[in-house]
Amino acid sequence: MSPPKNHDIPKGFIAGGVSAGIKSGRKLDLGMILCERPALTVALTTTNRFPAAPIKVSRERLRHAFSIRGIVANSGNANAMTGEQGHADALAMASAAEQATGSPAGSFLVASTGIIGRSLPVDKITAASPNLAGILSADGWDDFARAIMTTDTRPKLASRSLRLKGFGTFGVFGVAKGVGMIEPNMATMLAFILTDYPLSVGRAKSMLIKATDASFHCLTVDAQRSTNDMVSLMSSATGESKARRPAGADEKFLAALTGVCRDLARDMAADGEGASKLITIRVAGTNKDIQARKIAKAVANSPLVKTAIFAENPNWGRIIQAIGQSDVQFAAENVTVKLQGTTLVRRGEQASVNLAALQSAMRAPEIIIDITAGGGKGTAEVWTCDLTPGYIKINAEYN
Amino acid sequence: MSPPKNHDIPKGFIAGGVSAGIKSGRKLDLGMILCERPALTVALTTTNRFPAAPIKVSRERLRHAFSIRGIVANSGNANAMTGEQGHADALAMASAAEQATGSPAGSFLVASTGIIGRSLPVDKITAASPNLAGILSADGWDDFARAIMTTDTRPKLASRSLRLKGFGTFGVFGVAKGVGMIEPNMATMLAFILTDYPLSVGRAKSMLIKATDASFHCLTVDAQRSTNDMVSLMSSATGESKARRPAGADEKFLAALTGVCRDLARDMAADGEGASKLITIRVAGTNKDIQARKIAKAVANSPLVKTAIFAENPNWGRIIQAIGQSDVQFAAENVTVKLQGTTLVRRGEQASVNLAALQSAMRAPEIIIDITAGGGKGTAEVWTCDLTPGYIKINAEYN
Numbered sequence: 001m002s003p004p005k006n007h008d009i010p011k012g013f014i015a016g017g018v019s020a021g022i023k024s025g026r027k028l029d030l031g032m033i034l035c036e037r038p039a040l041t042v043a044l045t046t047t048n049r050f051p052a053a054p055i056k057v058s059r060e061r062l063r064h065a066f067s068i069r070g071i072v073a074n075s076g077n078a079n080a081m082t083g084e085q086g087h088a089d090a091l092a093m094a095s096a097a098e099q100a101t102g103s104p105a106g107s108f109l110v111a112s113t114g115i116i117g118r119s120l121p122v123d124k125i126t127a128a129s130p131n132l133a134g135i136l137s138a139d140g141w142d143d144f145a146r147a148i149m150t151t152d153t154r155p156k157l158a159s160r161s162l163r164l165k166g167f168g169t170f171g172v173f174g175v176a177k178g179v180g181m182i183e184p185n186m187a188t189m190l191a192f193i194l195t196d197y198p199l200s201v202g203r204a205k206s207m208l209i210k211a212t213d214a215s216f217h218c219l220t221v222d223a224q225r226s227t228n229d230m231v232s233l234m235s236s237a238t239g240e241s242k243a244r245r246p247a248g249a250d251e252k253f254l255a256a257l258t259g260v261c262r263d264l265a266r267d268m269a270a271d272g273e274g275a276s277k278l279i280t281i282r283v284a285g286t287n288k289d290i291q292a293r294k295i296a297k298a299v300a301n302s303p304l305v306k307t308a309i310f311a312e313n314p315n316w317g318r319i320i321q322a323i324g325q326s327d328v329q330f331a332a333e334n335v336t337v338k339l340q341g342t343t344l345v346r347r348g349e350q351a352s353v354n355l356a357a358l359q360s361a362m363r364a365p366e367i368i369i370d371i372t373a374g375g376g377k378g379t380a381e382v383w384t385c386d387l388t389p390g391y392i393k394i395n396a397e398y399n
Numbered sequence: 400m401s402p403p404k405n406h407d408i409p410k411g412f413i414a415g416g417v418s419a420g421i422k423s424g425r426k427l428d429l430g431m432i433l434c435e436r437p438a439l440t441v442a443l444t445t446t447n448r449f450p451a452a453p454i455k456v457s458r459e460r461l462r463h464a465f466s467i468r469g470i471v472a473n474s475g476n477a478n479a480m481t482g483e484q485g486h487a488d489a490l491a492m493a494s495a496a497e498q499a500t501g502s503p504a505g506s507f508l509v510a511s512t513g514i515i516g517r518s519l520p521v522d523k524i525t526a527a528s529p530n531l532a533g534i535l536s537a538d539g540w541d542d543f544a545r546a547i548m549t550t551d552t553r554p555k556l557a558s559r560s561l562r563l564k565g566f567g568t569f570g571v572f573g574v575a576k577g578v579g580m581i582e583p584n585m586a587t588m589l590a591f592i593l594t595d596y597p598l599s600v601g602r603a604k605s606m607l608i609k610a611t612d613a614s615f616h617c618l619t620v621d622a623q624r625s626t627n628d629m630v631s632l633m634s635s636a637t638g639e640s641k642a643r644r645p646a647g648a649d650e651k652f653l654a655a656l657t658g659v660c661r662d663l664a665r666d667m668a669a670d671g672e673g674a675s676k677l678i679t680i681r682v683a684g685t686n687k688d689i690q691a692r693k694i695a696k697a698v699a700n701s702p703l704v705k706t707a708i709f710a711e712n713p714n715w716g717r718i719i720q721a722i723g724q725s726d727v728q729f730a731a732e733n734v735t736v737k738l739q740g741t742t743l744v745r746r747g748e749q750a751s752v753n754l755a756a757l758q759s760a761m762r763a764p765e766i767i768i769d770i771t772a773g774g775g776k777g778t779a780e781v782w783t784c785d786l787t788p789g790y791i792k793i794n795a796e797y798n
Contacts, residue, residue: 050723050731081719083748116716156564227720303702304794311795317515320480321626323447332449350516361447389788395703396710 001368007159008173009138012036012236016140017147020128022076022121030125030131032149032180033192034070034101039234041068042205044212046229052080053090054110055228061106065201071192072097073111073148079120080227089122096126100133111190113150113228143174148177148190151273153282158263164249170197172256175330176264191231191264197253198237207254215261218382219269220300236317269383274390277309278366286378291328295373296382298326306387316344319369330373338370401753403782406558408537409570409595409739411435411635415539416546419527421520428535429524430546431531434589438633440467443611445628451479453509454491454627464600470591471496472510472547478519479626488521492496494701495525508611510589512576512627540574547576547589549673552794557662559655562647563718567597571655575663590630590663596652597636606653607632614660617781618668619699668782673789676708685777690727694772695781697725704788711761715743718768729772737769
């Protein structure tokens with residue numbers, strides 16, 4: 001398979017994916033990322049109270065931020081609610097990856113995604129690991145991205161590069177999956193971000209939190225928080241982390257990191273289970289950002305708004321209904337709502353609308369809803385997708 | 400049309416419904432309830448921040464609990480987000496009912512349900528009011544119930560009777576509608592409860608709050624709170640409200656009132672938009688009831704659980720995932736989950752299950768999920784329905 005187009009991969013990382021036989025039909029289902037040296041690694045993991053075995057194993061390993069060399073991830077089985085055997089299986093999966101790549105014990109994170117409550121076919125994974133380790137390459141990213149897909153219809157990759165005069169050129173690259181059971185409150189299904197920009201642990205963690213808050217936290221497909229969510233950030237530049245950096249370098253890195261995370265989050269929304277449209281909801285004018293986000297999420301999670309958009313039906317009463325149930329204090333008479341740039345409600349009153357033109361504008365692949373709640377400085381942007389018969393078909397049949 | 404079967408109507412009330420031409424196809428769309436005297440009336444109304452015009456008018460009138468003689472309600476148009484004209488229309492609708500029944504000005508509550516943001520065809524309503532007033536009768540309840548239906552597939556009626564030795568025989572009777580945009584946080588779409596049991600205003604209000612909390616607040620179809628929600632309680636026994644009542648009478652009345660409200664709420668869940676199954680979720684073992692309800696609602700509002708049940712698929716991992724995201728503190732290792740009486744998770748560990756028997760049990764029209772979260776005394780019961788292609792079809796086409 002050809003290397004992903006238009007993505008510069010940060011120095012020091014290789015990847016690949018194989019079919020280990022977890023999923024049917026010889027689909028790619030086991031992937032590996034390897035760093036040529038121990039990478040500085042931080043991660044955010046699910047807030048679900050039933051974390052899966054690989055999450056528990058990875059959390060333990062993340063206590064040593066400089067010991068991580070790689071990530072092994074499978075799709076087709078979440079290894080969640082699998083008890084002590086599941087924990088042992090997650091450890092065995094990591095161990096097989098470490099042995100196959102000649103890495104020290106304890107140096108791999110492990111991630112799983114797929115159905116909850118089924119035993120992990122760990123023998124298939126350990127059997128496939130040496131072969132997988134043997135094919136890791138600078139061109140293996142598309143295979144890795146495909147190996148972590150479940151109901152995703154396409155691999156999800158994003159990148160930015162950073163040219164800092166007198167300091168160097170750096171890359172930020174991310175791979176993600178996740179199209180259902182998605183409303184992250186901490187992280188999202190699986191997202192692996194790589195860089196060769198030098199970072200301290202504290203800086204890496206605070207930047208990952210900021211970037212996640214402005215990206216994966218703005219995403220909802222179905223308001224469901226998975227047991228297996230993880231977003232990790234690995235930097236291969238460990239040795240250079242004390243180098244003197246030019247003024248504003250960290251801000252530029254944070255912008256690049258946030259850009260990668262936003263690209264991935266928007267792609268996840270657009271590829272939401274059964275989705276036919278990406279929906280972007282922008283809210284302004286609340287007192288605080290968190291209030292704007294609550295309003296945006298109330299609209300984004302409304303199945304009535306989502307089905308209306310699927311039908312390309314400008315039924316704005318449902319947008320108003322969703323705003324009104326958001327538990328945020330605002331004056332109804334200050335609310336303005338636009339759909340595809342057309343004002344539907346101006347200061348709490350219905351506006352006159354050219355319905356034919358609006359209906360035609362709703363045929364676009366991205367629907368943008370702008371809400372102004374008052375005169376405050378709070379803002380938010382949230383992405384979701386429409387609710388279609390495809391969502392039900394996928395989830396009724398999934399097992 | 401024949402009177403509703405098996406329902407004793409409390410003394411003093413008559414009702415009816417006609418087609419005023421708001422909905423197409425000569426469907427019933429305008430209904431009226433009339434009390435032969437001013438009835439003690441209390442109500443709970445929506446917490447949505449964009450209350451519809453009829454809600455605002457009714458709230459104003461409810462300040463005088465003994466002045467209400469009747470209710471006029473239409474379907475096919477919510478009269479919400481309709482500005483000053485909508486307010487004038489709601490007043491005109493009430494006024495037409497008052498004139499047609501010879502009732503004093505200000506003595507009718509008004510309720511509307513249907514699409515948001517369209518002008519109420521008030522001329523059709525005022526024109527139909529004299530005819531409607533002329534056909535009100537003791538047998539008109541089925542017509543009234545049909546006149547307030549939107550996407551409901553059947554009228555919703557429930558009753559209890561109360562025999563209190565040495566005090567009398569009383570009835571509690573309710574009519575409701577509501578199958579979409581339903582997660583009441585205060586009341587539900589529309590529910591009108593009638594009784595001839597004597598009540599004071601304070602007692603009526605506190606009992607309605609208690610009964611609603613144990614019924615309509617336990618209901619969710621799609622976690623959407625309407626702009627038009629109202630549940631009202633009218634008693635025709637105003638004159639007798641100071642009579643000495645036997646010990647325990649109020650408790651028996653509250654039980655009857657709660658029973659009527661629960662019957663209506665369960666019927667609303669079973670008739671949820673597109674529903675093929677009623678889902679009952681019972682939670683026990685939390686510290687407080689409110690925590691049990693949060694867990695139950697997290698499961699009830701999970702589109703993944705709802706689609707799995709539509710598919711008659713015992714995908715219990717989704718139940719666990721929903722419990723785990725509920726933001727309630729509990730120990731995962733204490734959680735037990737049963738589906739149709741079959742234990743799936745026992746104290747946090749997967750139980751061995753006869754899958755064939757369970758799959759067969761999932762063909763039932765009611766699915767019961769029992770969750771024990773620990774050793775506390777908190778409990779809750781919540782009702783919802785499955786998520787089917789019918790929900791999307793109904794809501795994509797509705798306009």
